[in-house]
Amino acid sequence: MAITIEGRSFIGSRDGATEGSSFRAISPATGETMEPEFHSAGAEEVNLAAQLAAEAFAVYGNLAGKARAKFLRTIARRLEEIAEQLVERAGRETALPEARLRGELGRTCGQLRMFAEVVEEGSWVMARIDRAEPDRKPAAKPDIRCMLRAIGPVVVFGASNFPLAFSVAGGDTASALAAGNPVIVKAHPAHPGTSELVGHVIRDSVQECGLPEGVFSLLFDSATSVGTQLVQHTLVKAVGFTGSQVAGKALFDLAVRRPEPIPFYGEMASTNPLFVLPGAAAAHGERIAADLYGSFTLGAGQFCTKPGLVFVEEGRPCESFSATLREKVSSAAGFTMLTAGITSSFGRQAAKREQESKTKLLARGGAGATNASASATALLFAADASTFLGNPELAEEHFGPSLLLIPYATKQELLECASSLHGHLTATIHGTPEDLRANADLLQILETKVGRIVLNRFPTGVEVCHAMVHGGPYPASTDARTTSVGSLAIYRFARPVCYQNFPDEALPDELKRQNPLSLWRIVDGKPSRDPA
């Protein structure tokens, strides 16, 4: 049975009011507005959501991992049950193709289940035990045990470009819930109906699992007041955000300027430089160029990991490489973007590039989408390495189907370009084994610039797994110590708590002497599953 979308926030189990300012979803494909009207949450509703979350934390933060796992799996199961309605609504709100949305739903459910497995198994808490030595001289050594605990209510901002996997039940929500934190989601206004459907599923799952209502709230707002109030709310203890650098930096500033600063995990701007080394360019540069075209236009270039810069040594291989790219771009059809706002921002940046003539426009794709306000065309720019070095703004993210080709003259120039980079999510190298041996210094520079380095593949298509790092030095993220994708993400929403001289009965199960949960623990400095 289809869920009726009501256009109201969920404050715990309660429906939001309909008094505040309202907005509607807009189809990027047709420009038409959709039913129903969505109502922005008011300040009192934001406050109530935070209070309910804080109350819920006292229960949910102490819930066994198995119970949290059941909750996450319930959400996944219920999402799959409304797959048709979700994909239909998300398709209309985002213009993303059905196959992509089905894949994204699978990924969303997959990561909920991955976190369920992690917290059910339980060793993620990094239990550490130093046993007492009562006879140690000059002073007895006390029994000391520590483990990670949840930190408290977490605010998650839905992202525009992944209406499922980085939104209401996306990675931030899944990892925060997994760690034991209540979550308040600020829905992205570009896909409010999709957000409400997913929120409905989570609310029902809270009820099905018998959890306190404050474990989850979903707040709508077409503007910024709900978000700014949430980030500054004294009961909120951490924030997850994926979006633009301007919005992310503004929220980061609020988070660190609070009387009690809190962790702010913002994933923002990344241009994901790609390096085609001489051997690879000579051997199969045209194939790399063709695949790169596919990568930088995937999802209309609206991926955080879109490669936006490509460095190729000047010369004949570079000319073929460039020719292939030009041909691909010139024959490209138009793209429907996620929103009119993203489209106009893409166009403004493109026009600026053309006007300033620091770059040369090598090729432009065709138009052709039905709704002009959300239609964009693929763009290929070029700038030589010295221009790139002299104009740092050329390394800034150009969100959409755009690529900047940078031919370089010498190895030295290549290294200078790499050294000049600010932080990015990824860097990619295409090279033969000889190329890699000859460019170990390039690799070493890139290790300090990004969260993930890809060899002879492309950075788009982020695997959800245990070893993934989706983060990187500023401005790729506001906290390079963490990832927003993969099971490591759970560590963003936890902090260590230490128990000294505790009897077993007062300890959390994770730290009890008999190791009743059979966890891997660090006992006197060594991994062990033995009682301790």
Place this chain on the structure above:
Amino acid sequence: MAITIEGRSFIGSRDGATEGSSFRAISPATGETMEPEFHSAGAEEVNLAAQLAAEAFAVYGNLAGKARAKFLRTIARRLEEIAEQLVERAGRETALPEARLRGELGRTCGQLRMFAEVVEEGSWVMARIDRAEPDRKPAAKPDIRCMLRAIGPVVVFGASNFPLAFSVAGGDTASALAAGNPVIVKAHPAHPGTSELVGHVIRDSVQECGLPEGVFSLLFDSATSVGTQLVQHTLVKAVGFTGSQVAGKALFDLAVRRPEPIPFYGEMASTNPLFVLPGAAAAHGERIAADLYGSFTLGAGQFCTKPGLVFVEEGRPCESFSATLREKVSSAAGFTMLTAGITSSFGRQAAKREQESKTKLLARGGAGATNASASATALLFAADASTFLGNPELAEEHFGPSLLLIPYATKQELLECASSLHGHLTATIHGTPEDLRANADLLQILETKVGRIVLNRFPTGVEVCHAMVHGGPYPASTDARTTSVGSLAIYRFARPVCYQNFPDEALPDELKRQNPLSLWRIVDGKPSRDPA
């Protein structure tokens, strides 16, 4: 042979200039100034130290764990070689007793060797490996590996209250060096001679181990310009600080307002509440009171973990408890504090408490130290729980030998007091098994307020071990996700880097398929030491 203290900064292997403003160490015991004159580093020297550190990082950040371990052990050995000179100078600069300083030196060398063991063994990098599945449908799964890497030059501020264990070769320096980061120390001006001696040892160790000079610099400054310049320097990637809330917050603000914000680990103010539950108070309240006296006056009350608040239920046991404390405090001799500044700050806060009459002064110890400007007397204040709840400033740290006794009337009032607390490093409960069962709700509140909970012992005397957490919610620290003591501290100065589709020869040894370092790794989600 004794090292000659020259009063100049160490910028890598180079001696600082003698042009800037100068200052001298002052004996807290006698008020006399000491030789030699120390010279503040200039802006160009700060910049050079940062540049040398960034250059050194390219080498040192890629050094094998075994080589870093050797370096840390060299520092420890050389510190022990100058133990007599160190203890003598530190004693004159801080008025701390010889036994304490010898103990602190042992702890300092112990933690250097602990980190040496950790990085020599190597599993701390949390290597994670997800193996490829080329046949996976719908898309092949790539080979993905990640591990923690050093983050870059780290700035460490020496603390006044631990001239060895939290200063030039203290915990922050040891953990940052262990993780592979060059370190620039801003020496605390209260013990510059001690700082120079330790800095000399590290500089010699850099040379003995054949490391790039920029791995370590030591900068003097009697004011704040070197510190503010360091925290804002674009080449600096993280900061460790132990000190006052005012100084820590000011530096935190600089760190997060940089164009590229960086992690700032400030350990600041903590009052370390202690709860004596009814059963324990009745059974042996007087013994607890006597031990508490020892804890809150240890090191003249100048420990970060000094218990400054004690909650006891009203009634006869509380009266005996209070009587014991009053007797102990009244008969206490005067204390020599670390500096005249700390002494006058202690006195100002005490005078404010007396004048405002929110608290009652129950007892005052004797004077008797030789130098009036650095002499303090033990103080015991009391305030009832409702006054405490109405005056949040009573929970603020009063650095020095001072204790506030808070009798409470009901369990409800006790829980309200606990809930009202801001972040602290520790909380302590004294209770019988029955007390603990009856107060599980108190424990649950405290878990959200502190980094470490101590049962039936005292928080002073922080064990350096694998399970220690010396940190806590703001303002105890600026980053409750981390600890500044114990082997977990190494995680403050590292970030994960992910390698996708890498051939073995291009991978760091920690991630190679044969597991040549025999590390514990997470392979496809499970701990393993097998090849993968």
